[in-house]
Amino acid sequence: MAHLKKNRDLIKIFQKSLKKEIAELSNDILNTVWSNRIEQSNFESLGIKNGKQIIAEYLENREYGIAYEHLAYLITECEMELSVEQKNRMDKIAYKMNVKPIRLLTNEKGTDFLFGCRNLYLASIHPFDFDKRNLNEYKQIVELGKELLAQKGIQNFLGYLMESQYRVSVWASMIAIEYGKPKQDEILNLSGTKTIINSCLECIIQDEIEPLSAEMIANKENWVHKNVPQQRIKIIGQ
Structure with a gap:
């Protein structure tokens, strides 16, 4: 018994x-x-x-x-x-459960994007550190983001805004605005109320854990004025 x-x-x-x-x-x-x-x-x-x-x-x-x-x-x-x-x-x-696994779609490149952002974070490569734009790692994450953007569409791609670690949401926001060319009044499905542009800008101008240099703050402001000219923002470093 x-x-x-x-x-x-x-x-x-x-x-x-x-x-x-x-x-x-x-x-x-x-x-x-x-x-x-x-x-x-x-x-x-x-x-x-x-x-x-x-x-x-x-x-x-x-x-x-x-x-x-x-x-x-x-x-x-x-x-x-x-x-x-x-x-x-x-x-x-x-x-x-001793059942046959079901064939499902996987997105290996989506995972690569997350790991790429993590590696860039650990290497102290910031999206708005434009002095490092010619580095292979920087170029690779941008190209991968553009590929995912084209593959998934801007709404699905911006699911990355939910990722708060390793500046994933900042990279995704920058790539979406610069290469996705969202419409001015297009609502982000993830939000339901905010536009894609405003949602991305919130991620971009949010406070950073580590203080940014004056140069990177200026890079952010200039980038926004160039890519979203209708917006006028002032980014304050910590």
Whole structure:
């Protein structure tokens, strides 16, 4: 009898871990960007609009396989691109449940953009440090951003505004305005109220953790006046 109790305890631990993994992955994938996109889309299915709630209910009822399948359904129906890390987590859960992993779109270049911004941050290369514009690392992140912008469209590309670390949102904002040429009154879907231009400018002129040099502050102001001439801003360094 002791070994039966031990087996039941192990099953409970396994199920609890699986429930946690699916819940965390769902929250990661079905984030604010996804929610705003769904609210403003033409999707009529309640299975999509209430997707997060449905998955939570399946998990609460210990229907982990159905919860996983519904998450995969949302991803495929909404044509969402996963990061490599998210795809690996989906596959790991599938293997744990002994089901065949579902083929999903991945965006390796999107992940490369995040890592590129991180590497530039650690190398002290700032988007508005124009003295470093000729460095290969600087050129590469701009070219990668332009490629993603063309591939994803400006609205999806600006999902990077949600990334507060490593100046990801600053790089994305600069690239979107300079190369995406947003319309003056185009609303950012992620915000629902602010224009793309104003949302990007907020990221660009926000306070920096580290004080900027007078030269970089001037670079920011000159860049804004050149690329968004209708805006008149004064950037104050910390």
